[in-house]
Amino acid sequence: MSTHRLGRAAALALVLGATLTCAACGDDDTTSASATAAATDAGGAAAAVSATTTPATTAEATSPPSSGEATFPVTIDAANGSVEITAQPQAVISLSPTATEMLYAIGAGEQVIAVDDQSNHPPEAPMTDLSGFTPNVEAISSYGPDLVVVADDPAGLTDALAPLGIPVLSLPAATVFDDVYTQLEQLGVATGHVGEAAEVVAGMQAQVDEIVAGLPETATPLTYYHELDNTFFSVTSDTFIGQVYGLLGLQNIADAADPDGAAGGYPQLNAEFIITEDPDLIFLADVKCCGESAETIAARPGWADMTAVSTGAVVELDDDVASRWGPRIVDLLGQVSEAVGEVSASG
Amino acid sequence: MALATTPAGPLAAGGQARPVAATRLRWPAVVLAVIAVIGAFAVGVFVGPAGLPVSGVLRELVDRLPLVEVDSGLTSVQEQVLIQVRLPRVVLAGLVGAMLAGGGAAYQGVFRNPLADPYLLGVAAGGGLGATLAIVYGPDGRALLPIAAFAGGIVAVAITYAVGASVGRDRSNATIVLAGVAVTSFFTALQTYVQLQHTDTLREVYTWILGRFTTANWDDVRLILPYAVLSAVGLVLHRRLLDVLRVGEDEAGTLGISIRRLRLTLVVLATIGTGAAVAVSGLIGFVGIIVPHTIRLVAGASYRIVVPLSLAGGAAFLVLADVTARSLDAPAELPIGVVTAFFGAPFFLVVLRSRRRV
Numbered sequence: 049m050s051t052h053r054l055g056r057a058a059a060l061a062l063v064l065g066a067t068l069t070c071a072a073c074g075d076d077d078t079t080s081a082s083a084t085a086a087a088t089d090a091g092g093a094a095a096a097v098s099a100t101t102t103p104a105t106t107a108e109a110t111s112p113p114s115s116g117e118a119t120f121p122v123t124i125d126a127a128n129g130s131v132e133i134t135a136q137p138q139a140v141i142s143l144s145p146t147a148t149e150m151l152y153a154i155g156a157g158e159q160v161i162a163v164d165d166q167s168n169h170p171p172e173a174p175m176t177d178l179s180g181f182t183p184n185v186e187a188i189s190s191y192g193p194d195l196v197v198v199a200d201d202p203a204g205l206t207d208a209l210a211p212l213g214i215p216v217l218s219l220p221a222a223t224v225f226d227d228v229y230t231q232l233e234q235l236g237v238a239t240g241h242v243g244e245a246a247e248v249v250a251g252m253q254a255q256v257d258e259i260v261a262g263l264p265e266t267a268t269p270l271t272y273y274h275e276l277d278n279t280f281f282s283v284t285s286d287t288f289i290g291q292v293y294g295l296l297g298l299q300n301i302a303d304a305a306d307p308d309g310a311a312g313g314y315p316q317l318n319a320e321f322i323i324t325e326d327p328d329l330i331f332l333a334d335v336k337c338c339g340e341s342a343e344t345i346a347a348r349p350g351w352a353d354m355t356a357v358s359t360g361a362v363v364e365l366d367d368d369v370a371s372r373w374g375p376r377i378v379d380l381l382g383q384v385s386e387a388v389g390e391v392s393a394s395g
Numbered sequence: 396m397a398l399a400t401t402p403a404g405p406l407a408a409g410g411q412a413r414p415v416a417a418t419r420l421r422w423p424a425v426v427l428a429v430i431a432v433i434g435a436f437a438v439g440v441f442v443g444p445a446g447l448p449v450s451g452v453l454r455e456l457v458d459r460l461p462l463v464e465v466d467s468g469l470t471s472v473q474e475q476v477l478i479q480v481r482l483p484r485v486v487l488a489g490l491v492g493a494m495l496a497g498g499g500a501a502y503q504g505v506f507r508n509p510l511a512d513p514y515l516l517g518v519a520a521g522g523g524l525g526a527t528l529a530i531v532y533g534p535d536g537r538a539l540l541p542i543a544a545f546a547g548g549i550v551a552v553a554i555t556y557a558v559g560a561s562v563g564r565d566r567s568n569a570t571i572v573l574a575g576v577a578v579t580s581f582f583t584a585l586q587t588y589v590q591l592q593h594t595d596t597l598r599e600v601y602t603w604i605l606g607r608f609t610t611a612n613w614d615d616v617r618l619i620l621p622y623a624v625l626s627a628v629g630l631v632l633h634r635r636l637l638d639v640l641r642v643g644e645d646e647a648g649t650l651g652i653s654i655r656r657l658r659l660t661l662v663v664l665a666t667i668g669t670g671a672a673v674a675v676s677g678l679i680g681f682v683g684i685i686v687p688h689t690i691r692l693v694a695g696a697s698y699r700i701v702v703p704l705s706l707a708g709g710a711a712f713l714v715l716a717d718v719t720a721r722s723l724d725a726p727a728e729l730p731i732g733v734v735t736a737f738f739g740a741p742f743f744l745v746v747l748r749s750r751r752r753v
Contacts, residue, residue, distance in 0.1 A: 165594075166594065166595065179591070179594065180594075181591065182591055276598070277598055277599055278610065279607055279609050279610055280610070280728070281602070305724070305725075315724075315726075315727035315728075316602075316609060316727055316728040317726055317728065318443070318444040318609070318721050318727070318728055319610065320443050320445035320476045320480050320721075321445060323472060323475065323476050323480065324444075324445040324446075325726075336595075337596060337599060339534070349475075349479035349483070349612045350475040350476055350478075350479035350480045351475075352475075353471055354472070
């Protein structure tokens with residue numbers, strides 16, 4: 049009996065873990081597979097093939113015209129299949145904190161009627177107790193939305209809302225930097241803000257270029273450790289956030305833990321390893337979640353003698369910005385490049 | 396149990412009890428257990444992702460002995476890694492392993508159920524709820540986490556015991572076990588609810604549940620040590636009474652032993668130990684089942700053997716499991732619970748099979 053209980057706890061933990069990993073890795077294989085499976089259920093294999101092949105061309109056909117004019121209907125080739133939106137949405141629900149930030153950035157905030165309980169930015173977003181982790185179909189539909197934006201769709205929200213005629217747009221965690229731009233553009237198409245989305249993208253690209261160009265020349269690349277939580281979970285260069293550091297020419301100590309990316313890019317590092325690797329920079333993405341700070345890092349047994357700790361190169365990030373792939377990623381890039389500049393100047 | 400009243404009863408009981416009475420812990424077994432623990436600790440101290448030189452580690456450890464001055468040749472960072480990171484982790488794994496295996500042996504004896512594990516009465520679910528509450532509502536830095544987990548575990552077991560003992564006849568241990576299942580489900584439900592209300596802390600809760608030695612330090616060791624000593628000494632002192640329980644509660648009752656009080660004492664001792672273990676390391680499965688049973692199969696079923704050897708075997712097993720957890724995929728960590736199950740379960744099956752043939 050007790051082993052069953054433990055098994056349940058482990059299973060639950062694994063499911064939650066999978067949710068977390070998916071939220072972070074944005075693997076669209078599963079979503080497209082389930083979309084195909086649903087189509088197969090509905091109308092046989094032939095229907096499934098046509099359902100998955102035709103929209104790709106449709107999407108290209110209806111994709112951004114150069115002007116900011118809203119032309120509907122549009123079809124978007126998203127992670128959860130092709131999403132058709134017949135008219136400009138006036139009641140958007142976002143269950144993804146990143147999508148919320150994007151919607152407001154491209155000027156679609158007026159159309160947003162509700163956001164999930166984690167969407168804390170921008171402050172004017174109408175936060176509700178809706179959950180992106182355990183979405184409740186009834187609660188969502190009671191708001192009368194005409195578009196629901198999610199990060200990923202573990203609970204089959206797409207299929208559940210389809211009979212109600214509510215389209216679901218799944219924009220999973222970015223795996224490469226360009227995904228940020230793609231998703232901004234897709235949201236522009238979906239909400240009728242194509243021009244503003246293009247402006248945001250162009251602005252971000254210019255800022256990124258400027259930051260990268262302003263980097264100091266260093267003989268040997270600086271090394272860093274990005275801390276996700278206080279049990280030493282980290283990210284490799286394969287992940288989206290790892291690529292952000294890569295843009296700035298930093299070298300990730302966690303790459304040794306998952307050289308081929310087989311572990312999904314989110315290894316849990318060993319404390320002895322981190323201390324002996326002695327990275328030049330430590331970035332804390334567990335400030336809000338776990339109350340970590342430069343002081344708590346210095347107080348950890350065995351950590352005080354590390355270079356980054358003694359030189360003050362422990363950088364406290366905003367957990368939210370560091371775990372999202374929204375417009376504020378440029379702020380993160382700026383904060384990291386500032387730290388790189390300081391370390392380079394002193395060393 | 397009706398047998399006990401027939402003339403053949405005492406004889407039958409005596410016949411069962413005699414091999415137990417004849418079996419005592421022998422010196423070779425004690426020596427082997429000590430060697431196993433020392434060997435496991437040595438492996439734990441010498442092996443690790445930091446790749447410290449063996450001679451340096453040895454000299455540093457000697458240097459730490461009172462009145463001895465040796466230059467270890469380790470850098471200050473290496474010294475820190477050894478003394479502040481690796482050593483407490485090995486000691487903590489040993490203590491937790493001893494507690495889980497010893498607690499498992501005691502529960503199996505008290506409830507005369509081979510499937511009883513140290514989490515049977517809800518200490519894991521209660522600890523999980525306590526830890527989750529501390530993570531979600533507690534102050535940053537998680538200073539309250541171990542205390543909350545410990546308290547949660549003790550409260551859950553107390554509820555189980557109070558309900559189980561008041562509902563059933565005082566001799567029915569099935570009632571207590573069933574109450575444990577109910578309390579476990581209830582606390583797990585509460586824990587899951589709180590966790591899902593605060594998805595921002597999901598990862599932290601989840602890593603805690605999977606069990607961890609990744610952040611072990613001397614504070615954890617200091618926290619568990621008094622409870623571990625109390626539990627271990629108490630269980631070892633009660634090993635003969637556990638043998639009496641094996642014979643049967645009615646028979647034990649005829650020997651003038653208060654079954655109810657004995658059972659409560661043993662449950663308290665085992666729960667204090669496992670509760671403290673859960674508080675510092677999360678939930679680590681299988682140790683409490685496979686270690687005591689392996690000891691039974693290999694060394695003998697008397698609790699005079701099973702209790703002390705489970706404490707030693709659990710310590711050695713979990714230290715080695717933790718070495719595997721931090722070395723196999725180094726510098727990445729594997730969850731300790733995965734290692735104990737992955738290596739422990741097949742090993743146990745082999746022992747089970749080979750002993751069945753005899």
